[in-house]
Amino acid sequence: MRFPPRSPLRHSRPAGRIAAATTSLTLAAALLSACGAPTRSGADAAAVATTHAEPGTALPLSAPGFMPTSVGNLAVYDTGSAAAGGEVLVLWSSILSDHRIYRSQIQAWRGQHRLIVVDGPGHGASGAAPGPFSMAACAQALAQVLDALGVSQPVVVVGTSWGGLVAGEFALAHPARTRALVMLNTPVSTSPAGPGFAERFVTWGARWMHGTALYRDGVARNFFLDATRAGGGPVIDDFHDHLSRADGPALAVAVRSVLLERQALAPRLQAIQAPVLFIAGRHDKSYPPDSLRSAAATLPRGHFELVDSAHISVVDAPQQTTALIDGFLAALPPLR
Numbered sequence: 001m002r003f004p005p006r007s008p009l010r011h012s013r014p015a016g017r018i019a020a021a022t023t024s025l026t027l028a029a030a031l032l033s034a035c036g037a038p039t040r041s042g043a044d045a046a047a048v049a050t051t052h053a054e055p056g057t058a059l060p061l062s063a064p065g066f067m068p069t070s071v072g073n074l075a076v077y078d079t080g081s082a083a084a085g086g087e088v089l090v091l092w093s094s095i096l097s098d099h100r101i102y103r104s105q106i107q108a109w110r111g112q113h114r115l116i117v118v119d120g121p122g123h124g125a126s127g128a129a130p131g132p133f134s135m136a137a138c139a140q141a142l143a144q145v146l147d148a149l150g151v152s153q154p155v156v157v158v159g160t161s162w163g164g165l166v167a168g169e170f171a172l173a174h175p176a177r178t179r180a181l182v183m184l185n186t187p188v189s190t191s192p193a194g195p196g197f198a199e200r201f202v203t204w205g206a207r208w209m210h211g212t213a214l215y216r217d218g219v220a221r222n223f224f225l226d227a228t229r230a231g232g233g234p235v236i237d238d239f240h241d242h243l244s245r246a247d248g249p250a251l252a253v254a255v256r257s258v259l260l261e262r263q264a265l266a267p268r269l270q271a272i273q274a275p276v277l278f279i280a281g282r283h284d285k286s287y288p289p290d291s292l293r294s295a296a297a298t299l300p301r302g303h304f305e306l307v308d309s310a311h312i313s314v315v316d317a318p319q320q321t322t323a324l325i326d327g328f329l330a331a332l333p334p335l336r
Contacts, residue, residue, distance in 0.1 A: 059103060060110045061117065064125055067148050069141035071133045074118055075125035076145055082114040087179065087329055088155040090142065091117045092163030094185070094312060095258050096206065096219055096251075098124030100238035101160065104318035105325075113329075116155075118145060120162060121254050124242065128250030132257045135162075135265070139169035143177065153335065154179035158325065160314060161185050162258045168265045171272045180275040180332055182325055185311050187287050188266040188295050199259045207252035216243045222285055223312045235315050266295060275301040277328040279321060281309035303328065 064075040077099060082088065089109060093101050099117045109115055120138065121129035146155065156179050157167035164186025171178040202219075209215040220229055220239060229236060278296045280289035289306055296302035305324050309316030 059100065059106055061106065061115075064119070066125075066127075067145050069144045071137050071141045072121040072129040073127035074121065074141060074145060076119075076149075077115070077117040078149060079110050079115040083112050086113040087332075088114045088116065088151060088153060090146075090155050090157045091115065092120060092138075092142070092157070092159045092166050093123070094161035094163060094223075095120075095123070095255050096210075096243060097160075097223075097239055097312070098242045100124075100242070101235065101312055101315055102158075103235050103238065105158075105314060105322050108322050116145070116149065116151070118142065120166075122247065122250035122252075123254060128247065129253050129257070132253060132261055134257070135165045135169045135262050136173065138162075138166040139173050142166060142170050143174055146177065156180045156182065156329065156332075158182040159184065159186065160312060161187065164188075165258070165262065165265055168269065168272065171274050171276075172268060175273060178272075178274045179335070180277070180328070181272070182277045182279065182328065183292070184279045184313050184321070185281055185284055185287060185309075186265075186278070186292065188264070188269065189291055190262065190264040203252055203256045203259055206246075206255040207248045210243045210246050210248055210251055216240050219243070223310060223315075225283060225308075225310050225316045228310075228316050239315075266291075269295055270298050272299060273301070275328070275332060276303065277325065278302065278304045279313055279324060280304070280306055281311055281313050281316065282306055283309065284311045286311050 061077045061079065064077045066073050067076050091099065091102050091105070093099055098119050099106075102117065106115060106117065119126040121127070121133065121141075142157070154177055157163075157170055159165070159167035159182070161184070164181075164183035165188075167181045167183055168186070168188070171181055205215050216239075220236070223239070224236070276296070276299055278292040280287075280292040282289065293304045293306075296304035307313050307317040307320050307324070309321070313321045
């Protein structure tokens with residue numbers, strides 16, 4: 001991945017500083033991946049969960065449970081038992097979004113599969129992480145959620161961007177608990193040059209600008225196709241609502257952990273033995289498809305699919321993406 005030069009902004013006039021900030025945000029948004037406030041719990045967390053359902057039509061999910069984990073109290077939505085032959089699907093979203101990016105998939109899969117939908121730390125109704133965290137720590141938190149729910153059978157982890165990184169780390173740490181992975185729009189590699197000014201600006205913006213139209217629109221331009229944004233609807237409303245309501249310090253810790261401090265997953269992917277479906281967006285400005293195509297080729301049971309989307313395929317191409325995942329699940333061998 002190529003980054004813009006790390007040159008300081010030097011403008012003597014306020015108008016120049018504003019223009020520079022706007023330009024920096026545009027550059028930063030083009031590099032987005034996925035991806036201290038007090039921990040929300042009890043009545044406060046339940047109130048947040050309720051208000052987060054307001055913009056779009058209600059999802060077929062009950063109120064979340066709040067589970068203590070190594071990365072904070074996480075909001076977890078569990079639809080309960082699946083139909084005969086159904087899977088246990090665990091869904092984790094990208095940074096700067098919550099579980100509602102999976103609106104189409106939740107509506108399609110509820111009743112067919114058991115859905116365990118997790119808001120990552122600092123996102124959605126979840127509380128703040130106690131500090132910076134690794135992707136491996138998120139995977140451990142996911143295992144803690146499954147333990148708390150009494151889930152013993154192997155699960156299929158479906159993750160977008162940040163969620164894809166969590167899925168990969170989970171499979172590496174818990175192979176016996178991993179039935180399969182779906183890694184969507186996932187930044188499996190990191191730049192040899194390290195994080196640049198753009199990523200640092202986005203992290204700073206998550207703390208101080210997340211509720212502004214400038215920041216939200218900048219992220220949306222990179223996450224979604226122009227047609228998706230122009231069409232609006234519940235998912236786009238939910239996206240803006242999430243950022244508007246986010247807790248800045250908690251959000252920034254999560255964004256920093258994913259954008260600035262994560263360990264590259266690509267060198268370790270070959271150790272994953274479970275079937276893996278990689279889905280990439282043809283128009284993803286942040287992470288071109290070739291990295292995921294190459295990753296799939298290195299795995300003994302890797303599959304690659306390209307869809308007509310930007311960075312968030314489950315939103316830009318919901319029917320196509322859901323159908324690809326359905327086909328992948330149908331081809332899995334029966335559970336022993």
